[in-house]
Amino acid sequence: MGKQSRRKRLIVKHNPAQTPADLPVRRPGKFILVALTALVLVTILFLTSSKPVRKSESVPQRSVPTAESSADETKVAMKKLLEDRPRLIHLLKNVTAGDQEGTMLAAFLEDEGRFTRLLANHQTIEMAGNTTFKVVIASRPDRIRAGITRRSLLDNQFIFDADERALIIPELGEFTDLWGGVVATHELRHAYDLIRNIERPHSTGDEFHQGEVRAYELEIRLLDRYAKGAFTKETRAVQESHRGEDGDPYKHEDRPRLDAFFPPAVGVDEGAVRSGLYLTAVYFAGIDPKSKDVARQKRRIVAMLYERLAAK
Numbered sequence: 677m678g679k680q681s682r683r684k685r686l687i688v689k690h691n692p693a694q695t696p697a698d699l700p701v702r703r704p705g706k707f708i709l710v711a712l713t714a715l716v717l718v719t720i721l722f723l724t725s726s727k728p729v730r731k732s733e734s735v736p737q738r739s740v741p742t743a744e745s746s747a748d749e750t751k752v753a754m755k756k757l758l759e760d761r762p763r764l765i766h767l768l769k770n771v772t773a774g775d776q777e778g779t780m781l782a783a784f785l786e787d788e789g790r791f792t793r794l795l796a797n798h799q800t801i802e803m804a805g806n807t808t809f810k811v812v813i814a815s816r817p818d819r820i821r822a823g824i825t826r827r828s829l830l831d832n833q834f835i836f837d838a839d840e841r842a843l844i845i846p847e848l849g850e851f852t853d854l855w856g857g858v859v860a861t862h863e864l865r866h867a868y869d870l871i872r873n874i875e876r877p878h879s880t881g882d883e884f885h886q887g888e889v890r891a892y893e894l895e896i897r898l899l900d901r902y903a904k905g906a907f908t909k910e911t912r913a914v915q916e917s918h919r920g921e922d923g924d925p926y927k928h929e930d931r932p933r934l935d936a937f938f939p940p941a942v943g944v945d946e947g948a949v950r951s952g953l954y955l956t957a958v959y960f961a962g963i964d965p966k967s968k969d970v971a972r973q974k975r976r977i978v979a980m981l982y983e984r985l986a987a988k
């Protein structure tokens with residue numbers, strides 16, 4: 677796969693009908709916009725359209741609107757941004773509570789992430805602060821409306837874009853808080869690794885696969901913590917149940933066994949992310965923890981899954 681989408685998560689799209697959201701609609705508090713305007717820095721060009729887009733991609737495309745973002749649009753975006761920042765930080769702290777690495781990453785987001793929202797004309801509205809990376813909250817309609825044509829950015833998914841140093845996340849509420857938080861933590865791990873020089877941008881081979889292993893191990897641990905240990909236990913049971921069979925040790929029909937520990941998925945995007953994580957987790961569960969090369973085996977599994985994804 678092209679390097680633009682290297683950080684794209686392993687998404688498995690074979691979802692059955694999705695269950696409706698189980699989350700209560702959160703009523704945001706009132707904000708005094710005038711006072712908060714001071715927090716907003718500038719609007720800047722973002723996600724430039726000059727980057728190549730392969731012809732073969734059947735991506736809905738739009739011409740970039742020529743009008744400037746209206747004052748109203750800016751106001752609304754600002755209000756949402758100021759609601760979303762504490763909400764996302766709170767959500768991340770909840771999901772990572774009790775996990776040292778996860779807690780460190782939640783603090784990294786709070787301390788170093790510059791929260792932005794996408795406006796028309798590829799512009800973003802940003803909050804002030806001393807920051808090392810951007811957090812872009814953008815729904816699929818936002819992404820299309822802003823004229824983004826990059827395939828990897830059009831999916832309503834969580835992505836860390838190394839070129840832009842941007843953690844791009846869907847609108848809050850489009851995933852359950854649990855899974856949105858867990859998946860955001862995966863991408864935050866990539867952001868952290870890049871910014872702290874733990875991993876080079878556009879890494880390849882073992883370095884890239886090890887980065888993915890780090891992120892997936894973290895996700896699996898957070899989910900397991902939520903399920904009080906029952907999640908990884910069940911991934912082992914799923915693995916066992918397919919012993920001796922051809923193909924993957926996780927089949928689509930196993931999904932309810934693993935979903936049982938979590939709130940129902942909000943929609944197909946979350947469903948696809950879950951399938952990718954379950955597949956990885958069940959493969960990992962097949963590794964003998966006593967073997968000497970667990971890390972290498974995990975890298976191999978990730979390499980195999982990403983190769984398969986790239987071939988699609």
Ligand SMILES: [Zn+2]
Pocket residue numbers: 683684685862863866887888891
């Ligand atoms: Zn990743």
